[in-house]
Structures are given as structure tokens and as C-alpha cells.
Amino acid sequence: MSALPTLLWLEFRKSQSFVAVLAGILLLTAVGLARLGANPLNQPEEEAIALFSVAATVGSTLLVVALFLSARQDGTGLLPSVPGGLVHQLARFVYWGVLGTLFALVLTGLLWAYFDRVVPGMPGLSSTMTLLFYGLGLFWLPGVAYLLLAFSYVQSYQLSRLGWLAGLVAFLGFFSLAGALVQVGSKVAYAALPPLTLSLQSLNNRLDDIRLPLEPLLLSLLLAVGLLLLAGRVWDEVEA
Amino acid sequence: MNFTFLNLVGYTLLAVVAFLLWRGSASLSARLVSLGLLGLILWGLLSGDGTAEDSRFRGYQEDAFELSSRADCVGCSTGKRDGVWFVRGTVLDGVMVLKAKRAVAYKIVWAGGGGVYVDGRLRSGNCFSQQLGPQGIADLRLDGALQARLEVGPGLGCG
Known part of the structure; x- marks a missing residue:
């Protein structure tokens, strides 16, 4: 496990320029939110939401592209001993999971700060962050684990030149897996655990509370761990 | 299971891809991942009725x-x-x-x-x-x- 910090550092070295671009997007969003004014066609709140969704879309696309590019190059020749596949995959998973979380955290924080200023009775930062971490655990972490597994999986077909076919199967399988996860998740939702409840009463007392079921979140996290273990095994077998 | 012409083409393609991907890798885990993903895709084919989905x-x-x-x-x-x-x-x-x-x-x-x-x-x-x-x-x-x-x-x- 002592190789983990070095591997994290290598991941950072490979994606430095992307980190700079992401920080630039956050900076632009902050400046944009600070300079929002009223205009005859739009409410400033709507413009803030639009700015947020553009930044989130561009940022998450860039994150996935950066993950693609950095997974293709390998800088581990610098290490004195070769660590196991699981350590490699874990380092990538931690790095990209944390990077995506940081980006989403700052972006949501910016939007929340704006709305806290202009909307009376905005729910507190803690419930916004609960919603954010729920979404990240539900989508981002299993997504990263699936991407890592898909890379190693496609790599294992390099010798037989069937990488294109494996890539196609991994691409199509992603949607089937997501569909299966939605099916199972909705079956187990609210079954055993009490849901996380976020109150919107301070905003408008006619709004219902948001009740987030915990079972699908647990399912997603379990799936992420399973995919990561599998990715580690594939890595080992490809390198061997 | 449906057995229209297009479905049969689909099943045959899946079977051929499964064969190729099983032969194509030396890694057992990767082979199993292939089978798992193809199984999920087959399940997706079977659970849909082939028409465009309208929710x-x-x-x-x-x-x-x-x-x-x-x-x-x-x-x-x-x-x-x-x-x-x-x-x-x-x-x-x-x-x-x-x-x-x-x-x-x-x-x-x-x-x-x-x-x-x-x-x-x-x-x-x-x-x-x-x-x-x-x-x-x-x-x-x-x-x-x-x-x-x-x-x-x-x-x-x-x-």
C-alpha cells in the first residue's frame, strides 16, 4: 500500500492541465454569478441555474475525457517495485472520485451561496451538501469504477486485436447495467432503512419534503466496490 | 423469447461476439466480464418488446x-x-x-x-x-x- 501516494501523485501529474481547466471553469462561474443582473427576458435566478448547468455539463464531460486520456498513458515505470493491480485501480478511483467530488462541491457551494443571498428561507448548506453527496455516491463513484473496469477490460483484448469489439460491448453493457440498477434499486427503495429527509418547509410550506431512500445508495456503493475489485483482478491478469 | 427474424439475427450476433471475446483474451476475469456484459445486453433485449419506449x-x-x-x-x-x-x-x-x-x-x-x-x-x-x-x-x-x-x-x- 506504500505505493498509493506515489500513484496518486502520478495521476495528478498526468491530469494537471485538466485540473487547471476545471479550476478555470469554477472561477468563471463564480465571476458570472457575482455579475448576474436583471434583464427583461430572464429572472437572474434562472440565469444562475442555467450557468450552473452549463458549468456542470462541461465540467463532468471534461472529467470523463481526462479520465480516458490519463488511463491510456502509464507512468508507473518510475516506481521501484510493481504494485498490485488493485492498488493501481484504487489510486485511480480515489483520485478521480475525489477530483469529481471537489469540483461538484465547489460548484454547488457557489450556487448555494448565490441562492442564499437572493432567495429568502433557502434551506441550509448541510441539506444541499447531503443532496450533493447522495448524487455523487449514486452516480459518480460507480461510474468511475465502471470506466476503470472497462479500460482494463478493453486492454486485455489488445493482443487479439478485438479491443474495438470489447469497447463496444462495454459501451452497450453500461446502459443495460444502469437499467438493471434502476430496476433493482426501485424495488428495494424504502424497504428496510429510514429515508434521508430534507425539509423544504422554510422555502414554501406547500412543498413536500424530499425523501431520499438509502437502499439504492448502498446498492450503488456495493456495485462500485465490486467493479473495483474486478478491475484490480483484470489488471493483474493483463500485466501477468 | 421472441423468434422473429431480426431477433434471431440479434441472438446469433451475441453468440458470435461471446465466442470471439471468450477466445480473444487470456485473462479469465476479462472473459467473465465479457459474458456478464453480454448477458446484461441480452436481458435488455428480452425485457424490451422492441418498440420505442414512451414513458x-x-x-x-x-x-x-x-x-x-x-x-x-x-x-x-x-x-x-x-x-x-x-x-x-x-x-x-x-x-x-x-x-x-x-x-x-x-x-x-x-x-x-x-x-x-x-x-x-x-x-x-x-x-x-x-x-x-x-x-x-x-x-x-x-x-x-x-x-x-x-x-x-x-x-x-x-x-
């Missing part, structure tokens, strides 16, 4: 009753069994109005979600049933109900 449920009409709907219904299916008509969905969300022409009963069962409102009142529990007289009207609002099922027919009740 909106637009209502239903027969001699005894009329159901008008503007509800979204994800993973939707409808049918009739033993004289009882039903619509069920992984998620049912929206407004439906049930108008009885003759006396019928209806029943809504759901697993969880935002809530089920009948005639504007939130109903608790996971089941609600009601008898409608001729020309009776029930106003149903399903607020993101999960694994929900609405049945209309004679003699339905919870319990």
Missing part, C-alpha cells in the same frame, strides 16, 4: 369505466387478468381520473415514494381501495409512487 401512460377505456391519464409511467405495463384491468409501473407519477360508467371497484398498491393522493387527500399505508357507484369519479394523483399498480374491476379490496 407516458395515456389512459384506457372500456364498457365499465374510463381512465384518463397524464401520468408518466416508467417500466410500464398494462393488461387484463380475470376481469381485472391493471396498469403497473416501476415509477408512476402524475394525475389520473377514473370515471365509472357502471359500479366498479379500484385498488392502488404501491411500495413507497412521494405519496398517493385520492380526491386531494394523502393516503397512508401501501394500499388504498374504493367502491365507485355508476357515474362515480375518483381523482388520483400519484407523486412518484414506486412499484405502483392500479387495478380496476369488480370486488377489489385491500387486505
Whole structure:
């Protein structure tokens, strides 16, 4: 496990320029939110939401592209001993999971700060962050684990030149897996655990509370761990 | 399993891809991942009926009753069994109005979600049933109900 910090550092070295671009997007969003004014066609709140969704879309696309590019190059020749596949995959998973979380955290924080200023009775930062971490655990972490597994999986077909076919199967399988996860998740939702409840009463007392079921979140996290273990095994077998 | 020409082509392609991908890698885990992903894709082929998916449920009409709907219904299916008509969905969300022409009963069962409102009142529990007289009207609002099922027919009740 002592190789983990070095591997994290290598991941950072490979994606430095992307980190700079992401920080630039956050900076632009902050400046944009600070300079929002009223205009005859739009409410400033709507413009803030639009700015947020553009930044989130561009940022998450860039994150996935950066993950693609950095997974293709390998800088581990610098290490004195070769660590196991699981350590490699874990380092990538931690790095990209944390990077995506940081980006989403700052972006949501910016939007929340704006709305806290202009909307009376905005729910507190803690419930916004609960919603954010729920979404990240539900989508981002299993997504990263699936991407890592898909890379190693496609790599294992390099010798037989069937990488294109494996890539196609991994691409199509992603949607089937997501569909299966939605099916199972909705079956187990609210079954055993009490849901996380976020109150919107301070905003408008006619709004219902948001009740987030915990079972699908647990399912997603379990799936992420399973995919990561599998990715580690594939890595080992490809390198061997 | 469907055995139309296009489906047979699909199954054959999947089988060929499974063979190629099993032969193509030296790594056992990667082979198993191949099989797992192909299995998921096959499951996706089998569970869809091949038509384009539309998540909106637009209502239903027969001699005894009329159901008008503007509800979204994800993973939707409808049918009739033993004289009882039903619509069920992984998620049912929206407004439906049930108008009885003759006396019928209806029943809504759901697993969880935002809530089920009948005639504007939130109903608790996971089941609600009601008898409608001729020309009776029930106003149903399903607020993101999960694994929900609405049945209309004679003699339905919870319990």
C-alpha cells in the first residue's frame, strides 16, 4: 500500500492541465454569478441555474475525457517495485472520485451561496451538501469504477486485436447495467432503512419534503466496490 | 423469447461476439466480464418488446369505466387478468381520473415514494381501495409512487 501516494501523485501529474481547466471553469462561474443582473427576458435566478448547468455539463464531460486520456498513458515505470493491480485501480478511483467530488462541491457551494443571498428561507448548506453527496455516491463513484473496469477490460483484448469489439460491448453493457440498477434499486427503495429527509418547509410550506431512500445508495456503493475489485483482478491478469 | 427474424439475427450476433471475446483474451476475469456484459445486453433485449419506449401512460377505456391519464409511467405495463384491468409501473407519477360508467371497484398498491393522493387527500399505508357507484369519479394523483399498480374491476379490496 506504500505505493498509493506515489500513484496518486502520478495521476495528478498526468491530469494537471485538466485540473487547471476545471479550476478555470469554477472561477468563471463564480465571476458570472457575482455579475448576474436583471434583464427583461430572464429572472437572474434562472440565469444562475442555467450557468450552473452549463458549468456542470462541461465540467463532468471534461472529467470523463481526462479520465480516458490519463488511463491510456502509464507512468508507473518510475516506481521501484510493481504494485498490485488493485492498488493501481484504487489510486485511480480515489483520485478521480475525489477530483469529481471537489469540483461538484465547489460548484454547488457557489450556487448555494448565490441562492442564499437572493432567495429568502433557502434551506441550509448541510441539506444541499447531503443532496450533493447522495448524487455523487449514486452516480459518480460507480461510474468511475465502471470506466476503470472497462479500460482494463478493453486492454486485455489488445493482443487479439478485438479491443474495438470489447469497447463496444462495454459501451452497450453500461446502459443495460444502469437499467438493471434502476430496476433493482426501485424495488428495494424504502424497504428496510429510514429515508434521508430534507425539509423544504422554510422555502414554501406547500412543498413536500424530499425523501431520499438509502437502499439504492448502498446498492450503488456495493456495485462500485465490486467493479473495483474486478478491475484490480483484470489488471493483474493483463500485466501477468 | 421472441423468434422473429431480426431477433434471431440479434441472438446469433451475441453468440458470435461471446465466442470471439471468450477466445480473444487470456485473462479469465476479462472473459467473465465479457459474458456478464453480454448477458446484461441480452436481458435488455428480452425485457424490451422492441418498440420505442414512451414513458407516458395515456389512459384506457372500456364498457365499465374510463381512465384518463397524464401520468408518466416508467417500466410500464398494462393488461387484463380475470376481469381485472391493471396498469403497473416501476415509477408512476402524475394525475389520473377514473370515471365509472357502471359500479366498479379500484385498488392502488404501491411500495413507497412521494405519496398517493385520492380526491386531494394523502393516503397512508401501501394500499388504498374504493367502491365507485355508476357515474362515480375518483381523482388520483400519484407523486412518484414506486412499484405502483392500479387495478380496476369488480370486488377489489385491500387486505
